[in-house]
Each structure stands twice: as C-alpha cells, then as structure tokens.
Amino acid sequence: MEVTKLVCIGCPKGCGLTVEHSGKTIEKISDYGCKIGLEYAKNEFTEPKRIITTTVRVKAGDLPFVPVKTKDPVNKEKIFVVMKEISELEIESPVHVGDMIRSNIAGTGVDLVCTRNIKKVS
Structure with a gap:
C-alpha cells in the first residue's frame, strides 16, 4: 500500500x-x-480541480486588461490548455462583473467570466 x-x-x-x-x-x-x-x-x-484566475486583453477600455475567472473549477490536467485559449482572447469594452467571456472554455464545460467592470473609452 x-x-x-x-x-x-x-x-x-x-x-x-x-x-x-x-x-x-x-x-x-x-x-x-x-x-x-x-x-x-x-x-x-x-480528480484534482482548480479555479483559474487571470486577465484578458480589452480593446478601447479604461484599463487594458480585465480580470477573469472560471465559473467552476476545471480539471488540473486542462489548466495549460485553458490558459493557452485565454491568452489568445481579446474582448471589446465595455464589460461588467459576471459577463461571460467564453462559454465551455477549452472544451471543459466551464465558462470564463469577468470579475471587474471595464468602461469603454472614446
């Protein structure tokens, strides 16, 4: 044993x-x-799982990045695949807390959501 x-x-x-x-x-x-x-x-x-927190680029926002997180934990073995997909994202402002950025990120069945409001700048 x-x-x-x-x-x-x-x-x-x-x-x-x-x-x-x-x-x-x-x-x-x-x-x-x-x-x-x-x-x-x-x-x-x-089956170890983790919540992923990171940032995504924002076009024409009052900040250049928005903090995001996975709505639910993802399998630990999928973290690098999820992070690769996130690194390729760029979203349009404005965004709000709770907005879904990507559903079923990297085929995990888990959504990626915003955790901060970002205003649009002209």
Whole structure:
C-alpha cells in the first residue's frame, strides 16, 4: 500500500491529510479535521480541480486588461490548455462583473467570466 500526504485547503486550518491507496484506489483517508477535509482528500486524489484566475486583453477600455475567472473549477490536467485559449482572447469594452467571456472554455464545460467592470473609452 502507498501513502500520499496532502494539505487541505478547505479552510484556514490547513490539516495535513494522509491518503493510503493501492494505485488510484483509496483504501483509507486519515488526519482530516472535518468533513470538508475528507471530501477534499477524495477529490484531490481522484480528480484534482482548480479555479483559474487571470486577465484578458480589452480593446478601447479604461484599463487594458480585465480580470477573469472560471465559473467552476476545471480539471488540473486542462489548466495549460485553458490558459493557452485565454491568452489568445481579446474582448471589446465595455464589460461588467459576471459577463461571460467564453462559454465551455477549452472544451471543459466551464465558462470564463469577468470579475471587474471595464468602461469603454472614446
């Protein structure tokens, strides 16, 4: 049996978690302080996901870039594909918080949304 150590990011406590497994099959999870830690360990071990935050270029905006994020977490293995697609984007101003920039970014089923208002400049 193998052992993988994780640090839970579900709350500020940061519990050190232990996952005992045979290959990709979890046998036992220990050292979690709450149910959040248990779920985090299961998900992080079997299918790790992350919210992606970055910026996108804006044409004719009062700022040259708008901060964006994925609406939901994406599989960790897809992060570089998603970032490549985002790096090629340039959007027209104005944009508003919550506006969808790209649906189904990089075929992940997750939308990319704005997190700041950007005004159009003449």
